[in-house]
Amino acid sequence: MHKEQLPHDHCFSKTGLASYLAKSVRWIDYQIAGPHPLPGFKVGKSWLFKKSEIDAWLEHFRAPRDLGALVDEVMHDLHD
Numbered sequence: 001m002h003k004e005q006l007p008h009d010h011c012f013s014k015t016g017l018a019s020y021l022a023k024s025v026r027w028i029d030y031q032i033a034g035p036h037p038l039p040g041f042k043v044g045k046s047w048l049f050k051k052s053e054i055d056a057w058l059e060h061f062r063a064p065r066d067l068g069a070l071v072d073e074v075m076h077d078l079h080d
Contacts, residue, residue, distance in 0.1 A: 009050065009051070009052060010050075010051040011048045011049065011050055011051070012048065012049045012051065012054070013046060013047070013048065013049075014028050014029070014046075014047050014049075017038075017049045017054065020051075020054070021054075032047065036057075036061060038054065038057060039053040039054065039056075039057050040053075
């Protein structure tokens with residue numbers, strides 16, 4: 001699935017979300033129960049995930065773009 005082709009308010013099933021994120025359904029299950037749970041809600045026995053909330057969750061946990069500079073800064077602070 002191409003992320004930019006889906007409406008902002010689109011909802012995914014677990015299988016659809018796994019496809020969107022290029023992960024397994026097992027990974028989705030782990031993330032639902034993990035320390036930083038995926039934002040979603042149950043409808044009956046099924047989970048649904050809003051695209052806008054998933055995109056915000058991904059952005060929140062995304063690594064800084066210049067990870068090397070961040071590591072250098074932390075290492076410098078540790079040696080001072």
